[in-house]
Amino acid sequence: MNKYFGAALVGAAMTVCIGGAQAQTGLLAQIKSRGQVTCGVGPGLAGFGIPDAQGNWTGLDVDLCRAISAAIFNDPLKVKFVPLSSKDRFTALQSGEVDLLSRNTTWTMSRDTALGLNFAGVNYYDGQGFMVRKKLGIDSALKLAGASVCTQQGTTTELNLADFFRANKMKYEVVAFATSDETIKAYESGRCDAFTTDSSGLYAERLKLSVPEDHIVLPEIISKEPLGPVVRHGDDNWLDVVKWTYFAMLNAEELGISKANVDEMLKSENPDIKRLVGTEGKFGEAIGLPNDWAYRIVKHVGNYGESFEKNVGQGSLLKIARGQNALWTKGGLQYAPPIR
Amino acid sequence: MSTVSTQPPQPGKASLFYDPKIRGYVYQLVLLALVVFVIYEAASNAIENLRAQKIASGFGFWHNAAGFDVNQKLIPFSASGSTYGQAFWVGLLNTLLVASIGIVLATFLGFFIGVARLSSNWILAKLAMIYVEVVRNLPLLLQLFFWYNAVLKPLPEARNSIALPGNIFLNNRGLIAPSPIFGPGFSMVTLALFIGIIAAIGFYIWSKRQQEATGKQYPNGLIALALILVLPLIVFVIIGMPLTFDLPQQGRFNLTGGFQIFPEFVALLVGLTTYTAAFIAEVVRAGILAVSRGQTEAAHALGLRPGPTLKLVVIPQAMRVIIPPLTSNYLNLTKNSSLAVVIGYPDLVQVFMGTVLNQTGQAVEMVSITMAVYLTISLVTSFFMNIYNKRMALVER
Numbered sequence: 073m074n075k076y077f078g079a080a081l082v083g084a085a086m087t088v089c090i091g092g093a094q095a096q097t098g099l100l101a102q103i104k105s106r107g108q109v110t111c112g113v114g115p116g117l118a119g120f121g122i123p124d125a126q127g128n129w130t131g132l133d134v135d136l137c138r139a140i141s142a143a144i145f146n147d148p149l150k151v152k153f154v155p156l157s158s159k160d161r162f163t164a165l166q167s168g169e170v171d172l173l174s175r176n177t178t179w180t181m182s183r184d185t186a187l188g189l190n191f192a193g194v195n196y197y198d199g200q201g202f203m204v205r206k207k208l209g210i211d212s213a214l215k216l217a218g219a220s221v222c223t224q225q226g227t228t229t230e231l232n233l234a235d236f237f238r239a240n241k242m243k244y245e246v247v248a249f250a251t252s253d254e255t256i257k258a259y260e261s262g263r264c265d266a267f268t269t270d271s272s273g274l275y276a277e278r279l280k281l282s283v284p285e286d287h288i289v290l291p292e293i294i295s296k297e298p299l300g301p302v303v304r305h306g307d308d309n310w311l312d313v314v315k316w317t318y319f320a321m322l323n324a325e326e327l328g329i330s331k332a333n334v335d336e337m338l339k340s341e342n343p344d345i346k347r348l349v350g351t352e353g354k355f356g357e358a359i360g361l362p363n364d365w366a367y368r369i370v371k372h373v374g375n376y377g378e379s380f381e382k383n384v385g386q387g388s389l390l391k392i393a394r395g396q397n398a399l400w401t402k403g404g405l406q407y408a409p410p411i412r
Numbered sequence: 413m414s415t416v417s418t419q420p421p422q423p424g425k426a427s428l429f430y431d432p433k434i435r436g437y438v439y440q441l442v443l444l445a446l447v448v449f450v451i452y453e454a455a456s457n458a459i460e461n462l463r464a465q466k467i468a469s470g471f472g473f474w475h476n477a478a479g480f481d482v483n484q485k486l487i488p489f490s491a492s493g494s495t496y497g498q499a500f501w502v503g504l505l506n507t508l509l510v511a512s513i514g515i516v517l518a519t520f521l522g523f524f525i526g527v528a529r530l531s532s533n534w535i536l537a538k539l540a541m542i543y544v545e546v547v548r549n550l551p552l553l554l555q556l557f558f559w560y561n562a563v564l565k566p567l568p569e570a571r572n573s574i575a576l577p578g579n580i581f582l583n584n585r586g587l588i589a590p591s592p593i594f595g596p597g598f599s600m601v602t603l604a605l606f607i608g609i610i611a612a613i614g615f616y617i618w619s620k621r622q623q624e625a626t627g628k629q630y631p632n633g634l635i636a637l638a639l640i641l642v643l644p645l646i647v648f649v650i651i652g653m654p655l656t657f658d659l660p661q662q663g664r665f666n667l668t669g670g671f672q673i674f675p676e677f678v679a680l681l682v683g684l685t686t687y688t689a690a691f692i693a694e695v696v697r698a699g700i701l702a703v704s705r706g707q708t709e710a711a712h713a714l715g716l717r718p719g720p721t722l723k724l725v726v727i728p729q730a731m732r733v734i735i736p737p738l739t740s741n742y743l744n745l746t747k748n749s750s751l752a753v754v755i756g757y758p759d760l761v762q763v764f765m766g767t768v769l770n771q772t773g774q775a776v777e778m779v780s781i782t783m784a785v786y787l788t789i790s791l792v793t794s795f796f797m798n799i800y801n802k803r804m805a806l807v808e809r
Contacts, residue, residue: 159766163775166467187773188467208665218663220585225762226770230480236490243668245585246481247676249756250766258756259562262584263675265665305465 084335099310100360104138104397108150111137112170113156114202115251117385118276119384119392120176120196129153134176135379136195136301140172140317143365157251159226163188172314175304178228183302192314194300195376197396197405199269199293200232201384203278206288207234208265213292217242222264224248224255229269234294256280275390312359320366323348324375326399331374334367355411362394366411376406460777473772474500480767482758484674496768503763504785510677510759511746511789514684518736518745521685522692527722529697531656548690552748555687560679560755567675570666579659581667584675588660591671598716604647605640609754612636676757680749688745695737699730731804739797743790760785 103109113121113134121131129151138148154170165173166188176198177183179191190267202213202221210216213236223229237244247264249255258279259267269277271293278284301318303311324330327345329337337345346352349370350363357363374381377399384392397405462469474497481491486505489498529540545677547555564584568574573583580589612635619630648655660670703726709719752759753766755756760782 159770162773166465166773166775182771184775185466188462188465189773215664218668219665230767231771231798234479234481238492244481245483245666247483247756248758248762248767250753250762254756258564261561263564265570278463305467381434393668402727408743 092219098360099307100313103144103171105146108152109137109141109144110152110154110169110171111140112154112156112161112164112173112175113137114175114251115157117176117252117273118279119388119390120272120276121153121155121174124336130382132196132379133176133301135373135383136174136314136318136321137172137404139215139321139369139373142368143313143317143320143361146362146372147369157226158224159250165189165302168304169313171310176273176299177302178270179298179300181291182226188305188312189302190305192301192303192311194298194319194405195318196272196299198270198272198297198299200229200295200297201267201293203259203267203287204265204276204290204292206286209292213290213294214240214242216266218244219265220245220263221248221266221268222247222249222259223268224252224257225250226271228295228297233268237295240266249376252322260389270299272384272390272392275392279389306408311358311363316411317369318366318376319408320348320411321370321376321379322399322406323371323411324366324370325377328409329370329375330378331370338367343411344410353412419436442633443444468772468774469777471777473768473774473777476772478768480771482763484758496772499768500760500764500781503758505761506758507608507746507749507752507760507799508762508789510680510684510757511749514681514688514745514749515742517681517685518688518692518741521689522741523696525689525693526696526700529693530700533572535778543691544693547686548694552683552687553751553754556679556683556751559683560676563675563682564680571662573662575668579657579670580659581645583667585666585672586675586678587673588667588670589673590659591669592658593656595656597651597654600651601648605643608639608641608643612639615639646695674757676752676755679755680752680757680759684745684748687748688741691741691744692738695734695741696730698733698737699723699734700726703729703735728804732801734803735797735801739801740793744794746789746793747786 111134113129115129116122117131118151119131121129121133122379124130132152135269136154141150142148144150154164155172156164156175161173161175161177162183163172172192174195176196177191178198179194181190183193202216204210204216216237217240221233221244223233223246230246230248233244233246247258249258252269252273255269256267258264260281267274267277271289274289278287278289279288300315303314323344325336327348328341328346330344334349337349338351340346340349340351343352347355349367350356350365356362356365362368374382377394380394380397383388384390385394394402394404396405398406400407459469475495478489478494478496478499479491482489482499482502484506485502485740486509487498487501488494489502502721509671525540525543528536529544531537531540538567567582570583570585573581573588575581578590596709615630615635619632623629658669658671660667707725707729708721711725716724749759752760753762756762765778765782769775772778
């Protein structure tokens, strides 16, 4: 009897300790000793985060995870991808199941504050739109009065949708599904007249339909959707690593450093370039990384523009224009603070 | 613990330390203290970690504006003025709706199939067997997807709705029927209906006593029907039929107005009913087989026909075996209704643990509320089933 009693006591003590030991050492140190970054990605959104035919994850959001892995380990493959639905993503991040979320997540005030999360930047400026069948013969979202709309639950989309129809005094019916796959399937089966999500997502999901040409995306953009990587509150060093990985990709594009010419750039005399590739200053050390951290990112993953064109731009099936996501020097919104 | 101490005390020998009764109490106390300690530590640890990460906690969200819409709602709910608390009730009522209708339908279907499986008609018995073996051996989730697509796919689009008699339309948005608008004075009809139901129950009790005392039988069914249906109908006609209908109109996309039954609801209801009915059928079969064959033979010897034999002799005895596992199946049906989330039916899990959890991010509160709700529903169900079980139990004299 005493033996079992002792075992029970030890078991109980262990249960109590699990949660307590978490926030002791920094996440970056944990990742280094673990040997890989755990990255929460979307369950399959073409161009942003989707496994290809060989099972390798690709996409704009995925590239950010690879860039972080490259900066830490000098190897873009030391990432464990955890596909998360919109519904489960925050719980997974809060509970420590993933180190960061990099999956088209909209930056809003309530998420930034009450959810215990921090947004590290905006790697894609997006807005919500609608897709409908061509044969309905409508050309504007303002003609959707009385329509059934399929959407994915647990998203800002669901809230914007309600706001849009309320603001325009139109009636509608919402059908909310847990995952994007079920949502698009229900739309295709005719359950809904319109499908709504971020417009980048609309183009990606349209490719999944049996005849993509039968569907059009309406011109109205009904919301601001700044999408970006997210980390937990309370580990500022890790937030810096994620934030500056993204900024390094932007700065590299601005300075004209690409995957192809990054080795030549090591010999550059331009002080901005020297600071980025690590031949001058000790900027890597300040965030707990080696000084060639940004060189590694560009070498293995490329700059922001390269990643954009390859995954969602002209080099992809989606063919999305840079638009708001062009660099600030080219009339867009993408702007990174300088490395100095 | 029962306290049976028939042994004579052994004076002076055993110290308190070796007294099995005392030791028992000590162990139980230590275990209790341990359990309380673990729960307390887990809770305070969770609260502390939430605070450290600056995650909002507490139940303040309950009165915050929801800002999203739900298609099927039994109480008024809109994005403009409703709160997360109201979203909770919308979800809960949808869960209770599908569970309660599902329980009734599954019981009828299950009893029918269970009896059919024991039928002397070979085809009927084999059909019932095939039904049970197919339905209960496939995962419910798969069946729900099947029903959702089976319900949606064959139906026409909203613009080519199938028109049924009485201004009822059927399309892939569901079944749209005229909704009644109750005029002034309609509450009299509702009152008459209640009086009718109470009178019918009263008459049933009276006639049963009469039958026990004198052996005289009354046409209970007919009289109950007259009281429940005809009485309100007469009142309805007398006060001048204060009832109009909101007829569905063809809009640009869909029919507007009227009352709509959503395909998600139908698919979930059909899926839960057919699945649970297969289990209930087996429970019923087991119950009937548990009644000794001699009972049936004795009833036949007394001159009872097969119908009354089943109704008056076999089923009442079988019920004693049937009720406990039947309760479990009711509970399973209620809990399985949470699979609604995959086909977009706005039940408690979909609305509250899905959308509301995501908007507020307060997983600990949402999950514990939802668990408490399912626990309550299940305990209430089994409480009533236990009362029923006690009434049906063998009264030993």
